[in-house]
Amino acid sequence: MSKSANPTKQQLEQLALQGLSFADDHVSDVFSIKDVSDRLGISYSYFYHSFADYMGEPFWHYVKRHRLELSAGLLRHSGHSIGVIADLCGYATTAAFSKAFKQHFKESPKEFRRIAELPNEKRTIHIIETITTVAGTDIFGNFFQYDRGDKVHLPDSMLYYSLLSRGQNPIGEMIAKMNQYYSIFSKILGQVEVPQAKVITGTLDSVPVTDYEKISIFAGVSIPLTAIAAHHHMDNTFPYLMKKRIPGGHFLRLPVPMDFATAGIPMYNFINQNCKEGNFKMSGNHFFMSLNGTQSCEIYIPLLRKHY
Structure with a gap:
């Protein structure tokens, strides 16, 4: 997609979603924002602003949040060690992962694994139940x-x-x-x-x-x-x-x-x-x-x- 002086809402959406898709498909990989913009055939600046305008958060903020949230899901339901989870979610070392995880969730990975009910759990399930509940x-x-x-x-x-x-x-x-x-x-x-x-x-x-x-x-x-x-x-x-x-x-x-x-x-x-x-x-x-x-x-x- 070529750069446009006045991108349409649809163009902004498509660029943002392609960036989101790339980030999700490369959770364990090393890449930069320029790698993504080059893949899309647009400038770094244009992609950076397009993503932030549509998604409401900067691209690299999304990447970090997404990786840490997926790692939290693995801590909850997988049998992987913390070291393996760190690698699966794109962190070079367990120490770097643990530091980023605690900054984001206010708990260490080990402590998080012991939580019986996650902070979002009751709210999310209640919302979904309210929307999807049917007789029987x-x-x-x-x-x-x-x-x-x-x-x-x-x-x-x-x-x-x-x-x-x-x-x-x-x-x-x-x-x-x-x-x-x-x-x-x-x-x-x-x-x-x-x-x-x-x-x-x-x-x-x-x-x-x-x-x-x-x-x-x-x-x-x-x-x-x-x-x-x-x-x-x-x-x-x-x-x-x-x-x-x-x-x-x-x-x-x-x-x-x-x-x-x-x-x-x-x-x-x-x-x-x-x-x-x-x-x-x-x-x-x-x-x-x-x-x-x-x-x-x-x-x-x-x-x-x-x-x-």
């Missing part, structure tokens, strides 16, 4: 049983996605837009015709660590990296979609006969409870829902090998 919600918990799941191996994949929400009410926006985007991505899925490709939804962030108003929820098509022709098709036909690498590996798959919105809270409670009880630990933050229709989905939770 309580009975859906019966479907979220560990022994109903099966363990599967997924290949490394690339996600081509759009953000459904970016603002004050992410869950409300997701509910309003999902049917439209599910239809769009289902048609794309039909075009690529690749086994194990899926229409999925999830969040780029760590719930409930990230403030509710800053959560970014996506919908898109996940395609195994080995499907070269499909990736050429996606890059040539849908260059405007954002991209995110999804690591393959061992996953717990849990089919649930309900829509994506209703499944959200019981899914989180299921993950939280089983991690606390030691039934499994997650290998990363990349859990997601595979959408099989308007009233059916499958939950995929990445597992550490020893819990497979």
